[in-house]
Amino acid sequence: MRTRLRRILVAAVALLTAASALPAAAAEGQNRQQHPSHGGLSATIRYTEYGIPHILARNYTDLGFGTGWAQAADQVCTLADGFVTVRGERSRFFGPDAAPDFSLSSAARNLSSDLYFQGVREARTVEKLLAEPAPRGPSRQAKDLMRGFAAGYNAWLEQNRVTDPACKGAAWVRPVTALDVAARGFALAVLGGQGRGVDGITAAQPPTTTSTAAPDAQDTARAARELLAADTADMGSNAVAFSGTTTANGRGLLLGNPHYPWQGGRRFWQSQQTIPGELNVSGGSLLGSATVSIGHNAKVAWSHTVATGVPLNLHQLTLDPANPTAYLVDGRPEKMTQRTVTVRVKDGAPVTRTQWWTRYGPVVTSFGASLPLPWSSTTAYALNDPNSANLRGSDTALGFSQARSTAEVLGSLRRTQGLPWVNTVAADSGGHTLFTQSQVLPRITDELAQRCSTPLGKVTYPSAGLAILDGSRADCALGSDPDAVQPGVFGPAKMPTLTDAAYAENSNDSAWLANADRPLTGYERVFGTIGTQRSLRTRGAIEDVSAMAQRGRLTVRDLQAQQFANRVPAGDLAAADAAKACAALPGGTATGSDGTAVDVSGACGVLAAWDRTVNTDSRGALLFDRLWRKIPAAQLWKVPFSAADPVHTPNTLNTAAPAFATALADAVSELRAAGIALNSPLGQHQFVVRNGQRIAVSGGTEFLGIWNKVEPVWDPAQGGYTEVTTGSSYIQAVGWDGSRCPVARTLLSYSQSSNPNAPHSSDQTRLYSQEKWVTSRFCERDILTSPGLKVVHVRER
Known part of the structure; x- marks a missing residue:
C-alpha cells in the first residue's frame, strides 16, 4: 500500500510540477501539442469514496475532456437523452x-420540443452566441471546456460499453459536438x-376566424402567479451564509441545500476540477455542464436558490387589419418573420410547422393549458426572453470557481452577468457573506410598466411580476x-444585494428578507415583492438561522445539524390546535368530503404526541402531512399576515372553519384505506426503492415549511410515498479552520x-437516509490517502 501510494504521489507531483513550472507561452504551446496521448486530449481522474472524481488536467480543453468522460461514465443515458x-x-x-423529460423545457410532447429546438438549430442561434466576443459571448476558456467535454463524452462512448438498461444498445446514444454541449447550456x-412557452411558440398560427375572445385579466393574472410559483415547487432551494461575527473562529460558513429533480437532466453530479496554478474547485455540476454550478474552493463557497425575478415579458401586438401576420409599431406595419421547421417522426411522415x-x-399563444394568449385578427402576443442572448453562464461559474472572496464572487457576476434564474448566497474564509439576486432579467422598470402596460398588463404586473407591454409603441422599448x-436587461447596479450581514438566507422568496434585520427594498417589481406574505419555508428558515446567528460560536457541525433538524414549522404553529379541535369533535367523528361520517378519535392523541419533526422515526408526521395538504389555504389561519411581523404571521389554525374537520376525516380515511396506522413511523411510508430495497427518506413537503424538502409521489397501493420527484440534492456545509484545506x-x-x-447508484442515498455526510477530499494529501483511491x-x- 505504501509503495502504491508513493508511486501515485510521485506521478501527481510530476504532473503538478510540469504544468505549473512552465512560462505561460511555453505552457500554452505544450497544452496544444504535447499530450501523453500524442496530440490528443487527456486527463487524470482520481476517484475517491462514493465514486467522486477529482479531475486533474493541464488546460481547459483537457479539463473539459476529463469532465465529459467522467460524466458519461456515470450518466451516459441521461446525457444522451438531453442531447x-x-x-x-x-x-x-x-x-x-410521448412526453419528454421536462429538464430542458416545459414542452408537453416530443413534437413541440423538437419543433422548438430544431428551429433554434436552423436559425443558428447558438452559433451566433458562440461567435460573440466576451463578455457578451462566452470566453475562450468556456468554449475550450465545451469542446473538451464533447470530446471526452465521445471518447468514453468509443472506449466503453453502455450497461445502463435505460439506453443499452440504443441508436440515439451517439457522439456529440461542442455545439450540442453549448445548445444544452x-x-x-x-x-x-x-x-x-415552447408549446405556445410552436402552436402559434394566424387566426382563421375574425372573432376570438380576449383573455380575462384576473384569470390571466392568477394563472401567471401559479405558473411562476410552480418554479420553486418543482425546483427551489435553501441557502444560508454566516459571517465571522457569528462563528467560532471568525471565518465564514455556508450551508447550501438546493432542491432539484431527483431524476432526469437537471440532476447534479459531483466532482473536483483542477488545473494546477489556474483552477481548483469542488462541487456539483448540472448534467451536461463542464463547470461547477454550486461548490467551494480553498477560500470561498457558494450556493444558488431559484429567484423570484420574472425572466420574461410579453409584448401585446396590434395587428395590421389587412394582415394578421404583420403588426404595427408607431402606426407602421412590420411583417413577422416565418421560421418553417421540419421534424422527422418515428413511423410517420415528417411534420412541418411554421x-x-x-x-x-416569438409569437406565443399559451403558457401551458392554464394561461391562453389567443392570436386574434387584431391582437397577438410576443415573448421577450433576454436569456435567449445569454450563453455566459459558464463564465460566471468559472469566475466563482477562481474567486478568493465574496467580493470576487460579486465581481464575477458584475463582469459576466450570466445567471438566468437564480440568486447567489456565498461566504468566505475572511468571514464575509453575500446575498445577491444578480440574474438576467428584462429591463422592466416600474415606471415603464406604469406607462406602457396594456389593460391586461396592469393586472398581471403588480400581481405576478409579468409585464405585458404595448408593442405598438416604440417608446415602450426596454432600453x-x-x-x-x-x-434590454438590468445592469448590476440595479440588483438587490446584501453584503456582510450576520446571516444571509434565501428560501425562494424575494430578496426582501434575506436578513430580517436588514430588509432589502427599492428594487423593481419584476425582481419580486416587498412587504408580502412569506412562505412557511422562508419563515421557518429565518427563525432557525437568526437563532443560530444570535447563539453564535457556530461551526460546520451546526450547519449539518440544521440540514437534518427536520423541524416542521407548520406543525409548531398548528399541531397542538389541531389535536385540541380533534378531541372536541362531538362523538369523535367528522364528516368527510363524500358525506361519510368518520371516526377520527384515534387521530387526536397521535397529533398531540407527534414530535413536530419529519424524521424517519417520527410518529404522527404522516398523518399531519396528509391533513395539511387537504386544508384549503384560504381557510388555514385566524390571524392574517402583517408586514410588521412577516416571520410570525399569519398564524393560529382556523379549526372553526368547516374545512378543518372535513380535511381531518379525509386524511384519516385515506390512511386507513391504505392500511397505514395513524401513528406509523414516517420512514415506513416515505421511501425510495433502489435495487429492490426500500430506503427510508426523512424530510417533507414544501407546504409544511421544512428546510430538508422532499416531494415524493403518494401511492397508497405501494404503502405511502414512493420515489422522490424533487428535493434536497447536492448539499454542502462549508467552513474554514485556518489550514489550507476547507x-x-x-x-x-x-x-x-x-x-x-x-x-x-445508491450509496449516497443510503447516507442521506442515515443523515450521514461525506467528508470532502479537497487537498492533495486527502485525495491521495483515500482508502478507495482509484487513478484513471x-x-x-
Whole structure:
C-alpha cells in the first residue's frame, strides 16, 4: 500500500510540477501539442469514496475532456437523452406524442420540443452566441471546456460499453459536438422564458376566424402567479451564509441545500476540477455542464436558490387589419418573420410547422393549458426572453470557481452577468457573506410598466411580476443600462444585494428578507415583492438561522445539524390546535368530503404526541402531512399576515372553519384505506426503492415549511410515498479552520450514477437516509490517502 501510494504521489507531483513550472507561452504551446496521448486530449481522474472524481488536467480543453468522460461514465443515458432533445430529434426516436423529460423545457410532447429546438438549430442561434466576443459571448476558456467535454463524452462512448438498461444498445446514444454541449447550456438559460412557452411558440398560427375572445385579466393574472410559483415547487432551494461575527473562529460558513429533480437532466453530479496554478474547485455540476454550478474552493463557497425575478415579458401586438401576420409599431406595419421547421417522426411522415417571430421574440399563444394568449385578427402576443442572448453562464461559474472572496464572487457576476434564474448566497474564509439576486432579467422598470402596460398588463404586473407591454409603441422599448453587457436587461447596479450581514438566507422568496434585520427594498417589481406574505419555508428558515446567528460560536457541525433538524414549522404553529379541535369533535367523528361520517378519535392523541419533526422515526408526521395538504389555504389561519411581523404571521389554525374537520376525516380515511396506522413511523411510508430495497427518506413537503424538502409521489397501493420527484440534492456545509484545506461536508442525495447496475447508484442515498455526510477530499494529501483511491488516465485514441 505504501509503495502504491508513493508511486501515485510521485506521478501527481510530476504532473503538478510540469504544468505549473512552465512560462505561460511555453505552457500554452505544450497544452496544444504535447499530450501523453500524442496530440490528443487527456486527463487524470482520481476517484475517491462514493465514486467522486477529482479531475486533474493541464488546460481547459483537457479539463473539459476529463469532465465529459467522467460524466458519461456515470450518466451516459441521461446525457444522451438531453442531447437528443437539443438536437430536436425526440420524435424521430421516441415518437411525437410521448412526453419528454421536462429538464430542458416545459414542452408537453416530443413534437413541440423538437419543433422548438430544431428551429433554434436552423436559425443558428447558438452559433451566433458562440461567435460573440466576451463578455457578451462566452470566453475562450468556456468554449475550450465545451469542446473538451464533447470530446471526452465521445471518447468514453468509443472506449466503453453502455450497461445502463435505460439506453443499452440504443441508436440515439451517439457522439456529440461542442455545439450540442453549448445548445444544452442555451436550453438551461431559456428554461424560464422561451423554454416555458415552447408549446405556445410552436402552436402559434394566424387566426382563421375574425372573432376570438380576449383573455380575462384576473384569470390571466392568477394563472401567471401559479405558473411562476410552480418554479420553486418543482425546483427551489435553501441557502444560508454566516459571517465571522457569528462563528467560532471568525471565518465564514455556508450551508447550501438546493432542491432539484431527483431524476432526469437537471440532476447534479459531483466532482473536483483542477488545473494546477489556474483552477481548483469542488462541487456539483448540472448534467451536461463542464463547470461547477454550486461548490467551494480553498477560500470561498457558494450556493444558488431559484429567484423570484420574472425572466420574461410579453409584448401585446396590434395587428395590421389587412394582415394578421404583420403588426404595427408607431402606426407602421412590420411583417413577422416565418421560421418553417421540419421534424422527422418515428413511423410517420415528417411534420412541418411554421413559427412566427417578431422584433420582440416569438409569437406565443399559451403558457401551458392554464394561461391562453389567443392570436386574434387584431391582437397577438410576443415573448421577450433576454436569456435567449445569454450563453455566459459558464463564465460566471468559472469566475466563482477562481474567486478568493465574496467580493470576487460579486465581481464575477458584475463582469459576466450570466445567471438566468437564480440568486447567489456565498461566504468566505475572511468571514464575509453575500446575498445577491444578480440574474438576467428584462429591463422592466416600474415606471415603464406604469406607462406602457396594456389593460391586461396592469393586472398581471403588480400581481405576478409579468409585464405585458404595448408593442405598438416604440417608446415602450426596454432600453438599456450602461453597466449591462446586453441591451434590454438590468445592469448590476440595479440588483438587490446584501453584503456582510450576520446571516444571509434565501428560501425562494424575494430578496426582501434575506436578513430580517436588514430588509432589502427599492428594487423593481419584476425582481419580486416587498412587504408580502412569506412562505412557511422562508419563515421557518429565518427563525432557525437568526437563532443560530444570535447563539453564535457556530461551526460546520451546526450547519449539518440544521440540514437534518427536520423541524416542521407548520406543525409548531398548528399541531397542538389541531389535536385540541380533534378531541372536541362531538362523538369523535367528522364528516368527510363524500358525506361519510368518520371516526377520527384515534387521530387526536397521535397529533398531540407527534414530535413536530419529519424524521424517519417520527410518529404522527404522516398523518399531519396528509391533513395539511387537504386544508384549503384560504381557510388555514385566524390571524392574517402583517408586514410588521412577516416571520410570525399569519398564524393560529382556523379549526372553526368547516374545512378543518372535513380535511381531518379525509386524511384519516385515506390512511386507513391504505392500511397505514395513524401513528406509523414516517420512514415506513416515505421511501425510495433502489435495487429492490426500500430506503427510508426523512424530510417533507414544501407546504409544511421544512428546510430538508422532499416531494415524493403518494401511492397508497405501494404503502405511502414512493420515489422522490424533487428535493434536497447536492448539499454542502462549508467552513474554514485556518489550514489550507476547507472544512467541507457534502451529500448528493440521489448518488452519482443513474445506472442501477453501477456501484455508486445508491450509496449516497443510503447516507442521506442515515443523515450521514461525506467528508470532502479537497487537498492533495486527502485525495491521495483515500482508502478507495482509484487513478484513471483517460485520453483520446
